[in-house]
Amino acid sequence: MTAPIRTIARRFPGVPTLEGAGVRLRRSFANAEVPLFDPFLLLDRFGSSEPADYLAGFPWHPHRGIETVTYVLDGRVAHGDTLGNSGVIASGDVQWMNSGSGIVHQEMPQRTDGTFRGFQLWLNLPAREKMSTPAYRGLEQRQIPSVRTDNGGEVKVVAGTFGGAEGPVRGLSVEPTYLDVRLTPGERFDVEVPAGRTAFAHAIEGSGQFGPDGSDPVPAGETVLFGDGGSVTATAGASGTRFLLASARPLHEPVAWYGPIVMNTREQLAEALLELRRGDFVKERRPIVEA
Ligand code: FE2
Secondary structure: OOOOEOOEEEEEOOEEEEEOOOEEEEEEEOHHHOOOOOOEEEEEEEEEOOHHHOOOOEEEEEEEOEEEEEEEEEOEEEEEEOOOOEEEEEOOOEEEEEOOOOEEEEEEEOOOOOOEEEEEEEEEOOHHHOOOOOEEEEEOHHHOOEEEOOOOOEEEEEEOEEOOEEOOEOOOOOOOEEEEEEEOOOOEEEEEOOOOOEEEEEEEEEEEEEOOOOOOEEEOOOEEEEOOOOEEEEEEEEEEEEEEEEEEOOOOOOOEEEOOEEEOOHHHHHHHHHHHHHOOOOOOOOOOOOO
């Protein structure tokens, strides 16, 4: 018996949002959607050919209790953090950062002649890992496996597995899958997503159907949250499609969220803010070594 195909539970067109020091982006989901996307907290999409929309960037700011995943499609983001990491996230690269107990970092898009495009996804940490030691993965494009599909498409595997390839991000409690899928016109894509996991797709380019035959087409820019089931199916429209597909095990834990800090209780948020004022928020600090 084949696994039941997940149908679309809800669609999210995204909301224009001003974030950081004045970056214009499109927010697919965030605070108001808790707990629909559990353990995912937020998805922001950057996309502009106008430098004034992104150059202000995200100067030094704290995070605690979450993982931030920055995926640059086109352009460059300079970054630095209190763990001593610094560098540039370039086209095709992914920065997967576990803030754990606390990190302060900056993320500054650099001027590009073309379009700056990318995503930031936040994953929640389990309660028992919120005060864990921060960890950082800087993944260059060449470290992310790419799988060709039978009909000319391509699947990049950042986390999880697809077509015999395993993404470089491993060992996380919520066992995330994070795929960048490109399909040729009319191509069909099937992947197992075990029952009980939260799953969503975000259409990047073109349009496609998500779900069983006869599902409504989903245009670029939209995010779809899948209902439960055993697999996800997508079929590209006449111009092909490209989309992100993410899934993970939900945490089913209380969420207390204040800006870049996401904990389980209001008391933990108050403690974090007190530590920020007091100057002992960051537990692990190493100087930035300039390359
Ligand atoms: Fe950040």
